[in-house]
Amino acid sequence: MIAENTIETTKIWSLLQEVSDPEIPVLSVVDLGIIRNVTATDDEVKIIITPTYSGCPAITRIEWDLRIKLAENGYKNVSIVSRLSPVWTTDWMSEQGKQKLKAYGIAPPNDTQSVCSPDLFVMDEAVQCPLCNSYNTKLVSRFGSTACKAFYQCKDCSEPFDYFKCH
Amino acid sequence: MITEKEQLVSFVLHLADDSLVLGHRNSEWTGHGPILEQDIAISNIALDLIGQARNFYQYAAALKADGATEDTLAYLRDAMDYKNALIAELNKGDWAVTTLRQFFFSTSKFYLYQQLQNNSDTTLAAIAEKSLKEVTYHLRWSAEWVIRLGDGTDESNARVKTALEYLWPYTGELITPASYEQAQPGIDFAALKKNWTNHVLQVLEQALLTPPVNDWMQSGGKQGIHTEHLGYLLAEMQYLQRSYPGCEW
Ligand SMILES: [Zn+2]
Numbered sequence: 001m002i003a004e005n006t007i008e009t010t011k012i013w014s015l016l017q018e019v020s021d022p023e024i025p026v027l028s029v030v031d032l033g034i035i036r037n038v039t040a041t042d043d044e045v046k047i048i049i050t051p052t053y054s055g056c057p058a059i060t061r062i063e064w065d066l067r068i069k070l071a072e073n074g075y076k077n078v079s080i081v082s083r084l085s086p087v088w089t090t091d092w093m094s095e096q097g098k099q100k101l102k103a104y105g106i107a108p109p110n111d112t113q114s115v116c117s118p119d120l121f122v123m124d125e126a127v128q129c130p131l132c133n134s135y136n137t138k139l140v141s142r143f144g145s146t147a148c149k150a151f152y153q154c155k156d157c158s159e160p161f162d163y164f165k166c167h
Numbered sequence: 168m169i170t171e172k173e174q175l176v177s178f179v180l181h182l183a184d185d186s187l188v189l190g191h192r193n194s195e196w197t198g199h200g201p202i203l204e205q206d207i208a209i210s211n212i213a214l215d216l217i218g219q220a221r222n223f224y225q226y227a228a229a230l231k232a233d234g235a236t237e238d239t240l241a242y243l244r245d246a247m248d249y250k251n252a253l254i255a256e257l258n259k260g261d262w263a264v265t266t267l268r269q270f271f272f273s274t275s276k277f278y279l280y281q282q283l284q285n286n287s288d289t290t291l292a293a294i295a296e297k298s299l300k301e302v303t304y305h306l307r308w309s310a311e312w313v314i315r316l317g318d319g320t321d322e323s324n325a326r327v328k329t330a331l332e333y334l335w336p337y338t339g340e341l342i343t344p345a346s347y348e349q350a351q352p353g354i355d356f357a358a359l360k361k362n363w364t365n366h367v368l369q370v371l372e373q374a375l376l377t378p379p380v381n382d383w384m385q386s387g388g389k390q391g392i393h394t395e396h397l398g399y400l401l402a403e404m405q406y407l408q409r410s411y412p413g414c415e416w
Binding site: 140146 | 190207208217218219222289292293297300370373
């Protein structure tokens, strides 16, 4: 049994904070909540990641970016394991991440999960316009520019925006 | 004598093939959708399905442990080795065929994954749990389209009626388990059939549609006996790996 090096583990978490989501560069992979665990021993780093969506094309790119970031900082022996369960949820996104999203013009996910029901034509929960903060917004399409976003428009200021939907 | 493990491999491949084949069909809409938002919607559904297929193929490859990979399973098997339900391989047709097929398909996956997420096979349970969230979206989106078309204009109603006549005989396979499905512990196929039927009839009624009285059903896809459509699909999908084996870029 090789003991975990907690100092290294902490250093690695802060390095990972510098790796951004390729599709939403304003968010780090840590903000996004997909880094589930980091364990460092003196000669190995193990990272467990959980993909957001099954078909998320960014996941391979993220794995590469993690390896590059760690290699640049002298960590050569890195293993990255993708784990599906427990399933990633927008609840894992950090508060800081949600603020960054909003500043970037994307409405952050709400806490309630009503969109995850199969019921038809139900009203989605109120989504706040990231520009003028109005809740008077409408869903244009449940599928936005990427699988994790829905497309909305503000009825007050007319801003079209992406909403990082609950999942 | 077919071993338990062989039955499980067949089951996992069936799930993978279902998702890959329908995902590939749906991807044919990319750039051709009726409006931009719906083009993106169907493309995202295609992406989800192909992602789900990858998870199942990876698990099947691990079970087989004979050098197979997700890529060899997708790109180097022939039509007769594919175990997808026939409904997944039919040509994409018009928007009514595409959305109605998605609705039938997603309804069956929704109830199956709901059960599978609690399966004693933890890998299958994890993939099902992950997929279920995505399928829930697909189910809502497709059911809403069926109702919008059925209860829409004269033309949309006529088109979805034609689609219903065409697709209905292919729905039996979705709720009739193959032997390798029945061999899996912890799945209640009778409940699946009941749930599927109830939900489908309820949505069709809202869409002002009645299923055809003729209840003769097509079958064979799950056993590797396919329509001519699958061959064309595989020819296109597998062309590169067949022509340039092991090609990477
Ligand atoms: Zn606004």
